[in-house]
Amino acid sequence: xxxxxxxxxxxLGEGQKKLTITxxxxxxxxxxxxxxxxDHTVGNMLRMQLxxxxxxxxxxxxxxxxxxxxxxxxxxxxxxxxPEAMLMEAFDELIKEFSTIRNKFEVIxxxxxxxxxxxxxxxxxxxxxxxxx
Amino acid sequence: xxxxxxxxxxxFDSGPTVQLKELESDHIKFSLSNVDLSVxxxxxxxxxxxxxTMAIDLVEIExxxxxxxDEFIAHRLGLIPLTSTDVDKNFAYTRECNCTDYCNLxxxxxxxxxxxxxxxxxxxxxxxxxxxxxNIVPVTIDDQDPGILIAKMRKGQELKLKCIAKKGTGKEHAxxxxxxxxxxxxxxxxxLRHTTYWIEDDEKTEWPLSENAKEEQPPIEGEPxxxxxxxxKFYYKFETTGSMEAKDVVLSSLNxxxxxxxxxxxxxxxEQNMNQYN
Numbered sequence: 001x002x003x004x005x006x007x008x009x010x011x012l013g014e015g016q017k018k019l020t021i022t023x024x025x026x027x028x029x030x031x032x033x034x035x036x037x038x039d040h041t042v043g044n045m046l047r048m049q050l051x052x053x054x055x056x057x058x059x060x061x062x063x064x065x066x067x068x069x070x071x072x073x074x075x076x077x078x079x080x081x082x083p084e085a086m087l088m089e090a091f092d093e094l095i096k097e098f099s100t101i102r103n104k105f106e107v108i109x110x111x112x113x114x115x116x117x118x119x120x121x122x123x124x125x126x127x128x129x130x131x132x133x
Numbered sequence: 134x135x136x137x138x139x140x141x142x143x144x145f146d147s148g149p150t151v152q153l154k155e156l157e158s159d160h161i162k163f164s165l166s167n168v169d170l171s172v173x174x175x176x177x178x179x180x181x182x183x184x185x186t187m188a189i190d191l192v193e194i195e196x197x198x199x200x201x202x203d204e205f206i207a208h209r210l211g212l213i214p215l216t217s218t219d220v221d222k223n224f225a226y227t228r229e230c231n232c233t234d235y236c237n238l239x240x241x242x243x244x245x246x247x248x249x250x251x252x253x254x255x256x257x258x259x260x261x262x263x264x265x266x267x268n269i270v271p272v273t274i275d276d277q278d279p280g281i282l283i284a285k286m287r288k289g290q291e292l293k294l295k296c297i298a299k300k301g302t303g304k305e306h307a308x309x310x311x312x313x314x315x316x317x318x319x320x321x322x323x324x325l326r327h328t329t330y331w332i333e334d335d336e337k338t339e340w341p342l343s344e345n346a347k348e349e350q351p352p353i354e355g356e357p358x359x360x361x362x363x364x365x366k367f368y369y370k371f372e373t374t375g376s377m378e379a380k381d382v383v384l385s386s387l388n389x390x391x392x393x394x395x396x397x398x399x400x401x402x403x404e405q406n407m408n409q410y411n
Contacts, residue, residue: 006305006306007228007305009304009305010302010304010305011228017400018396018397018400019397019400019401019404020404021401021404021408035397038393038397040178041174041175041178041179041182041183041390041393042175042393042394042397044171044174044175045169045171045172045175047171048169048170048171048172049169049171052169084401084404084405087401088398088401088402091394091397091398091401092398094172094390094394095391095394095395095398097148097149097168097172098387098390098391098394099391100148100149101149101151101165101168101176101387102384102387102388102391104149104150104151105151105380105383105384105387106384108151108153109153109156109380109384112153112156
């Protein structure tokens with residue numbers, strides 16, 4: 001009866017912000033990002049992408065509670081940059097990565113049918129020759 | 134013969150690489166290399182939970198004199214896969230649609246009206262569901278396919294109902310998932326020791342190698358453990374429910390992930406601009 005709606009898992013609530021930045025009060029070049037309605041799919045990818053960057057000193061994420069549909073991402077960077085800039089770089093890298101993967105899939109799906117047709121026609125050709133003999 | 138990779142065609146190898154091993158309309162097998170584990174797993178998760186399809190969501194039962202209860206039948210109807218090619222473009226989510234309840238832009242009506250008049254057991258299948266939209270119909274393999282069993286009736290029993298199919302994702306309910314689970318495998322020899330096998334006596338006999346093992350170098354006896362090693366090649370294999378083409382599921386999941394990061398990127402940009410003016 002008081003069950004929360006299923007779509008609360010992925011639909012942004014009234015007046016809810018997708019992304020909020022909270023600068024760390026104690027550490028320089030550190031911030032906490034709260035991303036609403038996202039889960040481990042995005043969280044883990046962001047964390048791993050951030051950790052690849054030499055300027056990122058710390059990157060970690062958590063899903064605070066199974067009923068809270070958000071991820072909390074903490075980033076600390078070297079003094080010559082900001083966590084926001086590093087997160088932006090991670091987004092750019094991931095967007096680029098997915099577009100290359102998609103392009104490769106598109107090409108390969110195209111070629112797959114081509115190759116299939118190619119081998120199929122060769123088989124028919126040999127079958128034909130074989131039968132002639 | 135059918136195992137082709139893009140690097141073999143283009144002659145260079147950099148960045149993510151895809152090797153396609155099997156492809157049929159409802160089944161695919163491929164491997165993805167030079168990506169991070171998190172990205173590979175993200176694709177798997179997106180294919181299961183984020184690719185939208187159509188599924189029956191509302192059922193209005195007019196007559197049900199079968200032995201099965203209304204909710205039982207409603208649940209069975211929900212799990213019937215409907216052909217959902219291009220649902221992404223052609224339909225809106227009901228909650229985002231302008232209509233008050235549901236309309237043709239966000240839903241499809243399917244009707245079922247059967248009565249058993251013969252003196253034998255009659256099977257009501259998904260073939261008896263009449264869709265108002267020719268593009269959204271219950272999945273059948275061919276003309277011989279008897280369809281999915283909904284209920285069995287004896288003489289005099291009747292089932293009459295109206296279904297509303299809506300667009301949704303596997304995140305909300307598994308009935309909207311376009312895939313029957315995704316086989317995901319990496320490091321078949323367990324060189325990275327990401328897993329610990331539970332064994333009785335001998336690991337080798339109790340845990341046979343997966344078919345993907347033939348694509349990787351077997352470990353050398355007495356080789357020291359490489360603690361810096363990371364997984365590099367990921368093997369996927371899955372079947373769809375029939376609602377979408379296997380290749381479309383893959384492409385759609387990649388588009389969705391890209392769109393997700395695009396949205397977050399714009400959101401971050403806006404947030405940064407706001408902070409500048411404050």
